[in-house]
Amino acid sequence: MKKICFVVNSRANYARIKTAIQASKANKNFQTFVIVGASGLLFNYGRVEDIIEQDGIEIDYRVYSSVSGDFPESMAKTTGLAIIELSTIFAKINPDFVVSVADRFETLGTVIAASYMNIPVIHTQGGEISGSIDESVRHACTKLSHIHFPATISAGKVIEQLGENPGNIFVTGCPSIDIAKSTSEIHVSEVLKKYKGVGIGIDSTKPYLLISQHPVTTDYKNSRAQATKTLDAIIKLGVQAIWLWPNIDSGSDSISKVLREYRENEQNNKITFYRNFSAEDYIRVLRNAVCILGNSSSGIRESAYLGVPSVVIGDRQLGREHADNVKFTSYDSEQIIETTRTQILHGKYKSSDLFGDGSAGIKMVSILESLNPKIQKNFIRK
Numbered sequence: 001m002k003k004i005c006f007v008v009n010s011r012a013n014y015a016r017i018k019t020a021i022q023a024s025k026a027n028k029n030f031q032t033f034v035i036v037g038a039s040g041l042l043f044n045y046g047r048v049e050d051i052i053e054q055d056g057i058e059i060d061y062r063v064y065s066s067v068s069g070d071f072p073e074s075m076a077k078t079t080g081l082a083i084i085e086l087s088t089i090f091a092k093i094n095p096d097f098v099v100s101v102a103d104r105f106e107t108l109g110t111v112i113a114a115s116y117m118n119i120p121v122i123h124t125q126g127g128e129i130s131g132s133i134d135e136s137v138r139h140a141c142t143k144l145s146h147i148h149f150p151a152t153i154s155a156g157k158v159i160e161q162l163g164e165n166p167g168n169i170f171v172t173g174c175p176s177i178d179i180a181k182s183t184s185e186i187h188v189s190e191v192l193k194k195y196k197g198v199g200i201g202i203d204s205t206k207p208y209l210l211i212s213q214h215p216v217t218t219d220y221k222n223s224r225a226q227a228t229k230t231l232d233a234i235i236k237l238g239v240q241a242i243w244l245w246p247n248i249d250s251g252s253d254s255i256s257k258v259l260r261e262y263r264e265n266e267q268n269n270k271i272t273f274y275r276n277f278s279a280e281d282y283i284r285v286l287r288n289a290v291c292i293l294g295n296s297s298s299g300i301r302e303s304a305y306l307g308v309p310s311v312v313i314g315d316r317q318l319g320r321e322h323a324d325n326v327k328f329t330s331y332d333s334e335q336i337i338e339t340t341r342t343q344i345l346h347g348k349y350k351s352s353d354l355f356g357d358g359s360a361g362i363k364m365v366s367i368l369e370s371l372n373p374k375i376q377k378n379f380i381r382k
Helices: 011-015 018-026 048-054 072-093 105-116 134-144 153-161 175-182 188-192 217-237 252-265 279-287 302-306 333-346 360-369
Strands: 002-008 030-037 061-063 097-101 121-124 147-149 209-212 241-244 271-274 291-294 310-313 326-329
Touching: 002 018, 002 072, 002 360, 011 048, 011 175, 011 279, 018 030, 018 175, 018 360, 030 048, 030 072, 030 360, 061 072, 072 105, 072 217, 097 105, 105 121, 105 134, 121 134, 121 360, 147 360, 175 279, 175 302, 175 360, 188 279, 209 217, 217 252, 217 291, 217 333, 252 271, 279 302, 291 333, 310 333, 326 333
Parallel strands: 002 030, 002 097, 030 061, 097 121, 121 147, 209 241, 209 291, 241 271, 291 310, 310 326
Antiparallel strands: none
């Protein structure tokens, strides 16, 4: 029996690996360990550990590594603490595989710890192109990993360009699409009753927007101005909106302050704020939105499968592969308004399987059953 560790560091992390965790736990050939750390343990960022436990998944270890602060050094120190704590846990478990997700700075801590301990690293969602520091982290994780599960064919080719062995690259799609495919339809009003949003609430019989905007680490000093532009556009649009709290990246405090000031000073507004949803409930909220705005990769990934119109603001997702449902705009309120109105008028797009067909989790675990990767890697020249 092989020991496999999944490391979850955020709410998005979990959505993009949940079905693989479930498939691994259901497979008698694996002993599965789940480690939750960083913002995944923090109330302000949704505390995804609660959702994991509600899903019936046991958390084996918790890693308290997040350093508070709105500056890049906080991210660097968090990464360092993650390396220290995870190396201790990995030494206890002695896993055959460590699975890490995408491009978070905490993800870099995971792959550094595992690779230096001669543990084969499984990396998901590598090879994608985007803005900010995320792309550099993603490619660094690729070079420290042994097996790759990219979401798209194009991403797989990028991983090959980075000198990785084509025999260790398996295009499986993204596990978040598994959730989008399998989640049943429940009226949004029933979903929202379960969560403590702040605001006058959403009339789910009328159109609503979904907003998810995070700071851009390489431009964190402008986070407040960028959030203000988006907020101004949403107010002028006059469409009710569900706004999700930003992630923990540098600049998060600045965005949060803009939202709090608006929340406290405006009366009878049309915006309701939420910290987090479960992966399934997020899909339900997104599926019924007339448009998703912001700079979350969810506006690229899950929205494509659901056919929800998406407006991506700024350059956090610059260069990201996308389906027809996505339109890009700058941090200009009038451009955001114009683009959003056009998207709302367009209505739903045809569903795209660009990021998978809804079977990624099972594919990943099935592939890992027969793999015994070498620790020593070689750069493959083309």
